[in-house]
Amino acid sequence: MTVKDTALFTLPIGDDGSLICTLPADRVYLLTFTSPPDNRLVTPLCQALLLALDIIELRHRPGVVVTTSGIQKFYSNGLDLEHAESTPGFWAESLYRLWRRVLV
Structure with a gap:
């Protein structure tokens, strides 16, 4: 993390994942989510993203939101249909x- 890359908050995703919000530049909110094994769209990931957007909207200045994966191989492996x-x-x-x- 650089000096500008300020950590704003971290949210849990289920038992072993997390969502980290950083501020890499003025009014740029970077959401990095890690929901092992492959960032599938399940309730805990969706709810963490929704909460992160609420926190940004209600507690921080207007800006842009960028999402990225903390898992190198996958951004998201898509919907978990069984879930x-x-x-x-x-x-x-x-x-x-x-x-x-x-x-x-």
Whole structure:
């Protein structure tokens, strides 16, 4: 981390993952997520991203958000369909809510 690359906050993702928000430049918020083994879209990852966006919006100056993976091989290996189908409320409360937030 450089002097400008200030860590703002860290959020847990499930039992063994994390989301770190840094400020690499003025008004640039970098969200680095690590949700082993391959950053699949599951409830804990979606909820951590939603919370991070809320924190940035409510506690920091307007700017841009950039996302990246802390896992070198994968940005995300996509939707975990088994999790999505077996988790009540996943579609509306996690995945679609995240998509809506990112698009708006």
